[in-house]
Amino acid sequence: MDMQASTRVAVTEGLIELAAADPRVVLVCMDSATVLKAGPFAEAFPDRFFDVGLAEQHAVAFASGLASCGMMPWVASFAGFITMRACEQVRTFVAYPHLNVKLVGANGGIAGGEREGVTHQFTEDLGILRTMPGMTIVVPADANQVREAVLTVGRIPGPAYIRIGSGRDPVVFSRGEPFEIGKIRVLERHGDDVALFAYGYMLQRTMEAARALGTIGVMATVVEVHTLKPLDVDGIADVLRRTKAAVTVEDHNIIGALGSAIAEVIAEHAPAALARIGVRDVFAESGVAGPLLDKYHMGVDDIVEAARLVVEKKRRQ
Amino acid sequence: MVDDVKSLEEIARQIRADVVTTIHQAGDGHLGPALSITDILVALYFATMRIDPRNPSWPDRDRFVLSKGHGCVALYAVLARRGFFSSELLPTLRTLGSPLQGHPDVNKTLGVDATSGSLGHGLSIGLGMAMAARLQSREYSVFVLTGDGELEEGIVWEAAMSARTLDAGKLIAIVDFNHFQSSYPLERNKGLLPILPKWQAFGWHCQEIDGHSIGHILEAIRIAQRESRAPSLILAHTVKGKGVPFMEGDNSWHKRVPTTAELNEALAALGESG
Numbered sequence: 324m325d326m327q328a329s330t331r332v333a334v335t336e337g338l339i340e341l342a343a344a345d346p347r348v349v350l351v352c353m354d355s356a357t358v359l360k361a362g363p364f365a366e367a368f369p370d371r372f373f374d375v376g377l378a379e380q381h382a383v384a385f386a387s388g389l390a391s392c393g394m395m396p397w398v399a400s401f402a403g404f405i406t407m408r409a410c411e412q413v414r415t416f417v418a419y420p421h422l423n424v425k426l427v428g429a430n431g432g433i434a435g436g437e438r439e440g441v442t443h444q445f446t447e448d449l450g451i452l453r454t455m456p457g458m459t460i461v462v463p464a465d466a467n468q469v470r471e472a473v474l475t476v477g478r479i480p481g482p483a484y485i486r487i488g489s490g491r492d493p494v495v496f497s498r499g500e501p502f503e504i505g506k507i508r509v510l511e512r513h514g515d516d517v518a519l520f521a522y523g524y525m526l527q528r529t530m531e532a533a534r535a536l537g538t539i540g541v542m543a544t545v546v547e548v549h550t551l552k553p554l555d556v557d558g559i560a561d562v563l564r565r566t567k568a569a570v571t572v573e574d575h576n577i578i579g580a581l582g583s584a585i586a587e588v589i590a591e592h593a594p595a596a597l598a599r600i601g602v603r604d605v606f607a608e609s610g611v612a613g614p615l616l617d618k619y620h621m622g623v624d625d626i627v628e629a630a631r632l633v634v635e636k637k638r639r640q
Numbered sequence: 641m642v643d644d645v646k647s648l649e650e651i652a653r654q655i656r657a658d659v660v661t662t663i664h665q666a667g668d669g670h671l672g673p674a675l676s677i678t679d680i681l682v683a684l685y686f687a688t689m690r691i692d693p694r695n696p697s698w699p700d701r702d703r704f705v706l707s708k709g710h711g712c713v714a715l716y717a718v719l720a721r722r723g724f725f726s727s728e729l730l731p732t733l734r735t736l737g738s739p740l741q742g743h744p745d746v747n748k749t750l751g752v753d754a755t756s757g758s759l760g761h762g763l764s765i766g767l768g769m770a771m772a773a774r775l776q777s778r779e780y781s782v783f784v785l786t787g788d789g790e791l792e793e794g795i796v797w798e799a800a801m802s803a804r805t806l807d808a809g810k811l812i813a814i815v816d817f818n819h820f821q822s823s824y825p826l827e828r829n830k831g832l833l834p835i836l837p838k839w840q841a842f843g844w845h846c847q848e849i850d851g852h853s854i855g856h857i858l859e860a861i862r863i864a865q866r867e868s869r870a871p872s873l874i875l876a877h878t879v880k881g882k883g884v885p886f887m888e889g890d891n892s893w894h895k896r897v898p899t900t901a902e903l904n905e906a907l908a909a910l911g912e913s914g
Contacts, residue, residue: 349775370775376805381764381798388768391746391754393699394775396768411758412795416765420746420755 326494328466330487331360334427337473338397342368345477347395347423351375353382355400359429360490379404383412383424390422395477402428402435402445402486406452417482418455424482431462431486432574433602433619434524434612446602449551450579452484459483460552461504462522464495468549471502479504486523489612493527505550507558514542515565517630517637518595520585521572522549525621529572532626539627541634554584556592563593568637570598570629574621577601596636598629642686648854651721652682656883657912658717658730664903666733668742672893674714676818676851676878677785681718683857684783693723696750702780703769705754707762708787708816709743710895716740716749724751760793762786763813767803767871770811781865784813789821791832797842803871804843811871812864813844816851818880820891839873851876884909 342348342364349371350356350364356374365372375382379400386396398405405428406413417424428448430436436444452458459481463472469487476483501508510526511533521529526547533543546562548555563569569589571582582599589595600621607619616622642648655678663669685691689702706715713733720727725739732738739748743757754765766784773780790796803811815835819826827833839846845867849856857876864872880894881887884906898906 373771373806375802376798378795378798378802380795381802384761384764384795385768385771385799385802388705388754388765388770389772390768391765392703392769392772392776394768394772412761412764415758416755416761 327491328494329360329490330463330466330469330492331429331490333466333469334359334399334473334485334487335361335364337470338364339367341474341477342371345395347393348477349373349389349394349396351382351386351396351398353377353379353400353404359399361399379409380412383409384416386424387412387416387420387422390424391420395423395425397425397427399427399429401430401443402448403430406445406448410451413452414455418458421457421481423480425476426482426484427487428484429487429490431488432523433607434574434616435488437489437612437615438609440609441606444607446574446576447579448486449575450583453552453579453584457481458552459504459550461550462486463502463549464523464526464547465492466494467496468500468502471500475502475504488524491612493524495524495527502549505553505555507555507562508547509544509562510547511545513537513544515544516542517568517570517634518544518546518562518566519570519572519626519630520546520548520559520581522547522551522581523574525572525574528616528621528623529626532623532630535623535627536630539631541631543630548581551580551584556588559585559588560593563589563595566595568596568633570600570626570633572600572621572626574616575601576604578604596633596640598633600626600629645855648682648686651686652679652854653883653910655682655714655717655721657907657910658721658727659713660884660898660903660906662713662717662730662733664898664900665731666735667897668734669713670710670895671898672820672880672887672891673708673711673787675882675884675887676880677711677816678714678883679852679854680785680814680816680857680876681714683854683861685718685722687858688861689783690780693751696724700778700780703753703766703782705762705766705782705784706744706756707784708759708790709757711816712744715744715752719749719751722751759787759790760795763796763799763803766811767799767806767808770808771806773810781810781812784811786813786815787821788815788817788819788826788835791815791835792829800839800842800844807869808871809868812861812874813872814874814876816878817875818878820880820894822894836875843870845870845872846875847872848875849877851878852882
């Protein structure tokens, strides 16, 4: 029933648009161009396309060299191969010198890697990158927003990471949604009983949960946090001061990414009751995306129940 | 540019004196690894590279990546004598607020083209710089100086493959073959030796020279710069601690600070009077 559109195709479309206007843009792949649907970029800009082979560490350090001489390399592969295999290269040779290297990580989350299994499902990428100074981290919700994110990230200097999914991604927003880095977006405000913070394709389930909550008298505010860094601390704290109860929803380990980020804001700026929906610090398994998310406690019912309990907790306090 | 070998050798002697003095004054730093690369750095910075100390970010300048970043005291001394910054900064090495970090930082030290220190990365970075030159139709060369021990890093061989595939003729790697890594002789790693045939097998243009003969270094660089397609590798035989007899070939000087008496003995050996 749900409409789908590939976030991978959207990256390539965005990059072609960006490269047409900006001669600094180059694409670096590691035998990843086929799965990432980057062929059209290579055809449009053959001189500005590098496939360095299965060599992620080299690819990131290579991009560092390109950027240090004025180019804007985009490095695209699977999320974990960039953020884990090439973690040190990202940290020391991209983030530390604050170079204009853009990273695109596919298969973010267990749904992102779905049937491939744990080796290709990445639930650590955002947590790892959040600890690197100066790194911009964004997770667009769907293909349309990915395209906007590519164009927006291409306009800001410095290192950035865009997390995308499987290539079979639900459509969450219509084309042309605004994408302002570093700002949350309140998508739905049914009421201030609880705030549901989410990013990526999990927004679809989150908005569904908000509607279900309404039928049992719990009025939620749905907030998109597509930029995990720099985090919109003021915007998040404002929402938390109204609701005093929050649920984070993400396809990532509950340690390190949105769940941790909101917990940090709660602890330092705006006390609130909190429940975290996400991968509960386990390794998942192969499976079709929808049932896989359900099995690992990221279903609509899980969000609804977590919200109901957190509101009860708030009322007891 | 300095074009006679005798003058370059004199500069190298002064740089070595700067290195031992700086590490003594700062109380920290890698001595042996700096002394083995001094002649190579002098040949590059005083007689080869197109650079302008008054315009350190000149886009057409030749690039240099010290992949063995721990040898940076020699690089700092060279950059100071070449006019990128004052020699008075040298004793601030590794101290709070100093532009001279423990390992090279592209954003803190004028004349440094790449952050380095975590071993194995220089060739990949240098290859990216060489491809940027190609995309921007610039003519600069990229020189990467690696240690011998760091050739054990896997990323080095990723770069070796990639550079040949990309026909990176402007990329020139020099290996400081001083026969020691941090804590033991390179010969312990039987799989790494011999070094040169491996690079030949990867399709690189290869030369083997005496890394303390400035004449040989300059000649090898000239030959490498004539290569238009294959990346070049110059295996430079060196001696860790070169120039100070009691440090030569003694790996305890990898990261040891000379006492005042040892400093004076070293300076005397280098022909520096008091």
